[in-house]
Amino acid sequence: MESSVKRPTMILFIATYLFIALSSPMATAQERMMLPEKYLELPTANMDVQNLVPLGIVKKVALHKARELWGQVTPGEPIALSDEDGNLAYYMCPFHIGPGPFPEYKQIVKGVRQGRSLVNAVQKGYAPPRSDHQKALKDAKSKALGIGEYGTVYVAATYDRFPIPLVSHYLAPYYLKGDLAWQKAKEVLGGNPRLIRMHFLGERGTYFEFESGSNSVTVHAHSLHVEPVQRMQRTVPSQEHLKHLKDEWNRLVEDATLTEGGGS
DSSP states (O other): HHHHHHHHHHHHHHHHHHHHHSSSOOOOOOOHHHOGGGGGGOOOOOOOOOOOOOHHHHHHHHHHHHHHHHHHEOOOOOEEOOTTTTEEEEEEEEEEEESSSSOHHHHHHHHHHHHHHHHHHHHHHHOHHHHHHHHHHHHHHOOOOOOOOTTEEEEBBBBBBSOOOEEEESHHHHHHHHHHHHHHHHHHHOOEEEEEEEEEEEOEEEEEEEEETEEEEETTTTTTOOOOOOOOOOOOOOOHHHHHHHHHHHHEEEEEEEEOOOES
8 A cells, every 4th residue: 555655656756856857947047058069069189190090990899899788779979089189099989778860969968958957956855755865866867977878988099009998888078068068168268169179088087178269278077177188198008018909909800890790
């Protein structure tokens, strides 16, 4: 009897909480805020680098890894990631879990913004009884991150780097934080800054680089702080290490080729 009463109560709460979250003043303002998609075109990088991996190989390796992790996936366009000097270093390869097509930028960010509003609603007290609060918050954060809907595979752009340094079971920072980073850059630079590069420095994080006129600024993708991209000393790999990397690349490409005829 208790469970039969609890279920309608939870359904009613969820409907009410979604309505309040998505119609609150904050959510309305956020939805009305200009979506700067024309200023957030895919970033570029200096392609004049040695040991460049063909983009076709990058896509093949990323797709194979994504299928291993999530089953049926639809790939989006790989996003070029620079080192601290603007040279191409990695690709951030986004995937939609399930059948295609890969959603448009505006559709993806709309879902992210709805998730942010849900998180805010739960934190403001529009939440179920205490026993269900943590679940509601977890579900809202999952919506904001695209967990269960998207995944990201990072693939090296040169053969002298480890092929797949990172995978994440949620949206790429380009989609998660691009609009917020743009707003921060706009506050600092004025005008309508354009995204020109994204820098990936491994554990030290990902940075957006925006340009407005003759000025530019970098914004940390996680903290959204305006800060310079830290320089890092990259050691020259030994011949033994280069051989190990080559063997790993060959293995991944061979595995991807063997399974290329699998499901989409």
